[in-house]
Amino acid sequence: MKIYSVKEAYVTLQGEGAQTGRAAVFLRFAGCNLWSGLERDRHKAVCQFCDTDFVGTNGENGGKFEGADALADHVASLWAAAAGAHADEAYVVCTGGEPLLQLDSPLIEALHARGFEVGVETNGTVAAPAGLDWICISPKANAALVQSRGDELKLVYPQDEPEAQPERFEMLQFQHFFLQPKDDNRQAENIAAAAAYCMKHPKWRLSLQTHKLIGLP
Numbered sequence: 001m002k003i004y005s006v007k008e009a010y011v012t013l014q015g016e017g018a019q020t021g022r023a024a025v026f027l028r029f030a031g032c033n034l035w036s037g038l039e040r041d042r043h044k045a046v047c048q049f050c051d052t053d054f055v056g057t058n059g060e061n062g063g064k065f066e067g068a069d070a071l072a073d074h075v076a077s078l079w080a081a082a083a084g085a086h087a088d089e090a091y092v093v094c095t096g097g098e099p100l101l102q103l104d105s106p107l108i109e110a111l112h113a114r115g116f117e118v119g120v121e122t123n124g125t126v127a128a129p130a131g132l133d134w135i136c137i138s139p140k141a142n143a144a145l146v147q148s149r150g151d152e153l154k155l156v157y158p159q160d161e162p163e164a165q166p167e168r169f170e171m172l173q174f175q176h177f178f179l180q181p182k183d184d185n186r187q188a189e190n191i192a193a194a195a196a197y198c199m200k201h202p203k204w205r206l207s208l209q210t211h212k213l214i215g216l217p
């Protein structure tokens with residue numbers, strides 16, 4: 001049976017993009033194909049600005065889950081504890097790390113069977129399985145985009161690589177286009193640059209990481 005490795009899982013509000021403010025279970029899978037997750041490797045990662053610890057299975061409600069039903073039951077128990085009376089609004093955001101290294105059709109089906117809408121936050125280097133209800137793609141540096149369709153494209157800005165400039169993506173088939181200021185030691189400049197770009201290029205909207213502003217995980 002397939003084993004899923006989960007770093008952590010918790011209920012919070014989606015902080016980014018078009019679903020900002022919506023309650024969801026965040027299901028954070030362990031591991032990524034663009035960085036080992038170890039600080040000593042950050043300088044040689046494809047994606048060097050990652051703001052997330054996705055190493056191991058030792059986080060809140062993390063662990064190894066044997067089979068899709070076991071993991072879907074775990075997600076459902078977290079939703080029930082937080083918003084049990086609202087099964088009709090149940091939403092899970094699969095993230096990581098890179099969730100598409102593990103998220104597969106059996107797990108999507110098991111989550112659907114428990115009433116969840118299933119969203120994903122992915123770097124776009126892996127094809128998405130069928131059945132997802134919301135696909136957010138966030139292209140990284142010079143990593144080739146394999147999944148080039150979805151609901152929202154959310155580009156961390158600025159990135160130096162020519163392959164990661166907004167103009168490279170604006171013709172793709174997405175409903176929403178967001179620039180998300182890179183959270184690093186130049187955050188104020190990055191916010192100003194992203195805001196200025198959106199004012200000149202109205203196809204793009206600003207996505208602030210609102211959970212960080214209000215102290216949510």
Ligand SMILES: C[S@@+](CC[C@H](N)C(=O)[O-])C[C@H]1O[C@@H](n2cnc3c(N)ncnc32)[C@H](O)[C@@H]1O
Nearest residue numbers: 049050051052096097098121122123138182183
């Ligand atoms: C940690 S990633 C996990 C999902 C997937 N690996 C990806 O990169 O899309 C979740 C979201 O956070 C964004 N992100 C990561 N580090 C960031 C940073 N330093 N500043 C702003 N957004 C960041 C990513 O671009 C992505 O949209």
Ligand SMILES: Nc1nc2[nH]cc(C(=O)O)c2c(=O)[nH]1
Nearest residue numbers: 013014015016095121211217
């Ligand atoms: N609240 C909250 N919203 C988020 N949206 C995308 C996130 C992610 O790390 O994938 C994230 C996250 O880490 N927390």
Ligand code: SF4
Nearest residue numbers: 032035047050097123
């Ligand atoms: S692809 Fe996503 S999880 Fe992987 S290092 Fe980049 S931001 Fe972090």
Ligand SMILES: [Mg+2]
Nearest residue numbers: 051052095217
């Ligand atoms: Mg995050």
